[in-house]
Amino acid sequence: MKLKRIIKWSAAVILLVLIGWLFIAYWTSTNDCERITAASKNPMKAILNCEYGVENLKLQEIEKPTPADNEVLVRIRAASVNPVDGHTIRGSWLMRPISGMRKPKNIRFGTDFAGVVEAAGKNVTDFKPGDEVFGAKNGAVSEYVCAKAERAVVMKPGNITFEQAGSVAVAGLTALQGLRDKGHLQAGQRVLVNGASGGVGTFAVQIAKAFGAEVTAVCSTRNVDLVKSIGADHVIDYTKEDFTRTDQRYDMLYDLVGNHTFSERRQILTPNGTCVLAGIGGAGVHPETLGRIGRNFWDAFLSNFSKQKFLFYIAKLTKDDLNVLRELMQSGKVSPVIDRTYDLTQTVDAVRYMEEGHARGKVVITIE
Secondary structure (H helix, E strand, O other): OHHHHHHHHHHHHHHHHHHHHHHHHHHHOOOOHHHHOOOOOOEEEEEEEOOOOHHHEEEEEEEOOOOOOOEEEEEEEEEEEOHHHHHHHHOOOOOHHHHOOOOOOOOEOOOEEEEEEEEEOOOOOOOOOOOEEEEEOOOOOEOEEEEEOOOOEEEOOOOOOHHHHOOOHHHHHHHHHHHHHHOOOOOOOEEEEEOOOOHHHHHHHHHHHHOOOEEEEEEOHHHHHHHHHOOOOEEEEOOOOOOOOOOOOEEEEEEOOOOOOHHHHHOOEEEEEEEEEOOOOOOOOOOOHHHHHHHHHHHHHHHHHOOOEEEEOOOOOOHHHHHHHHHHHHOOOOOOOEEEEEEHHHHHHHHHHHHOOOOOOEEEEEOO
């Protein structure tokens, strides 16, 4: 009985400490919005999220950055929005211990960018003013951004627009690393891309084809012609056919939707096939979101007991892989697909459209 009382009181104390910590963390959580938006000597326009919520994205003036010795200052011509941007600015309670309990710690918005180098730090040798570049950096939805020359920026191919280049980084790296590094895609293999018409999906179809795979794309009726135009060998219209109810077998299922069970997906894989878990069915929060997230983790665990592997991952920003994407675009093997473009003042509309979950390709924000 004494041991039970000790356990009971210990648990109560731990619970009270946790509640107290959460209370204090919530009310002391703040950010640098007031300081950053104070009167600037050399102002530029940028989208900030000083409070959680898409509706709180604001176009404000902040100080124009100065590049460090290893950075380039880029005048942004185009940027794009990604599902992760929506999740970050919404601030789900599961993320808030990291992102900020009451207010977001990171108040800059966007990651993908394309633009023109305006200045380079003294240690930068690969870039000079006037170079057209693309890459990834927090705070990309703004007039200027400073990016590390050795990590986050590469030259833009001349055969693609700023709008296309500004849509590449997050979605392109996600598709490339999922297919190549997790799926170990080889020429001649059969790949099915579930969710082929979205931002990552349109890159995945083209990259898989560039690697020599036979690609089957799954999409809705309205997107059949689109995925055919970017190279899909076969197209399954999910409104008319369930791709898991077929005799066809695939070496890899690149799954951006997660709308089928472990056993359903296993039955369309070859005995040693791989399911790369790359998404949960578009942007935004939907009734099925949490279920699909949980299912992905559970399926990855279950695959430890099977020759067929279910693998999830987080894409990494690397200059080498940005250069791989640059070469694929320069050769004409990959061409970014743009659904809609918005200007900087319409950023909230752009995010809301993306989060409807029906965008074909990428949603881009242009900055003049």
